[in-house]
Amino acid sequence: MSVMTDTRALDPEVLPVGLDGYLVRFALTPEPAAMTAARRFATRIEEATPEGVVEIAAALVSVLVRFEPSVDRALLQTHLTGMAEEIVSGPLDLPAPTRRWTVPVAFGGEEGPQLAQAAKAAGLTVTQAVDEICAADLRVLTIGFAPGQPYIGLMPEHWNLPRMSELNPSVPAGALVVAVRQFVLFGAESATGWQQVGRAAFRTFVPERAEPMPLRGGDAIRFARATADEIARLSEDNDRMGGAQLEVLR
Structure with a gap:
């Protein structure tokens, strides 16, 4: 069931966090569209976790992804960026709950x-x-x-x-x-x-x-x-x- 839809344009960022993490951020403020995008992103990456990812921590408008030192950082960043851009292209509905x-x-x-x-x-x-x-x-x-x-x-x-x-x-x-x-x-x-x-x-x-x-x-x-x-x-x-x-x- 769709809980909310907001087609407002978002420009996601994939930002390095220390030596073993990326922060996938959809906004700087808790806009409904960004909250929906972050929840969709967290659900998707939890269901299909890339190899080497060891922690996924979702916040209201961002998701922290931590990985093992052996992971190819550039490849993972490209993967996360593509996933985030696909999500914000819509529709921005919350995924069906389990x-x-x-x-x-x-x-x-x-x-x-x-x-x-x-x-x-x-x-x-x-x-x-x-x-x-x-x-x-x-x-x-x-x-x-x-x-x-x-x-x-x-x-x-x-x-x-x-x-x-x-x-x-x-x-x-x-x-x-x-x-x-x-x-x-x-x-x-x-x-x-x-x-x-x-x-x-x-x-x-x-x-x-x-x-x-x-x-x-x-x-x-x-x-x-x-x-x-x-x-x-x-x-x-x-x-x-x-x-x-x-x-x-x-």
């Missing part, structure tokens, strides 16, 4: 103290805002900033909310925060400039869990309404999955 998560979230109240504020800024009522969030077909755009922490998007343009002018010094583990058409789901207590609209019992990073970081870049995400009492009960799960359900699509 997995989909459904994550229960309690919205508003103590669990989402800035929901009303965010909804108003988006030109919506609180009910409309929660309806849109839960109806959205979202993706894990990248994992970063903290272990297992996902950047999830993209919401419609009216959700292009700016970061707050002052930091919220602390939101709890499981906080669902929103800004710039994206959500972050915090795995631990954190400061943030984004607005907290809900809270989940799902933890994105638990070191002692069999799979410490269950989310992957490209995973589809759906948020499902839950009550604060349900989130409190789900928080008692030993594996801290918080009622999240994973569906393998292909």
Whole structure:
């Protein structure tokens, strides 16, 4: 399923990083087209990894590719450049997901103290805002900033909310925060400039869990309404999955 399309022209760069890496960069700012291109590039190179490549790390608008010393650098750079140029030639749709998560979230109240504020800024009522969030077909755009922490998007343009002018010094583990058409789901207590609209019992990073970081870049995400009492009960799960359900699509 296509999540978003943006045919804006992009001029990808393949930049050397130290002695054993290239950074494939699609933009300097998090434009939707560049985010889509980076995710398409990461998916393609993960599915058909060139010989000698030892690490692929995707960010919002770029992908780091590290390789063994024996790799022919010029040949790899040519390969990466061709792949990047082919991707930006379009269509710029996110690749079909292989997995989909459904994550229960309690919205508003103590669990989402800035929901009303965010909804108003988006030109919506609180009910409309929660309806849109839960109806959205979202993706894990990248994992970063903290272990297992996902950047999830993209919401419609009216959700292009700016970061707050002052930091919220602390939101709890499981906080669902929103800004710039994206959500972050915090795995631990954190400061943030984004607005907290809900809270989940799902933890994105638990070191002692069999799979410490269950989310992957490209995973589809759906948020499902839950009550604060349900989130409190789900928080008692030993594996801290918080009622999240994973569906393998292909």
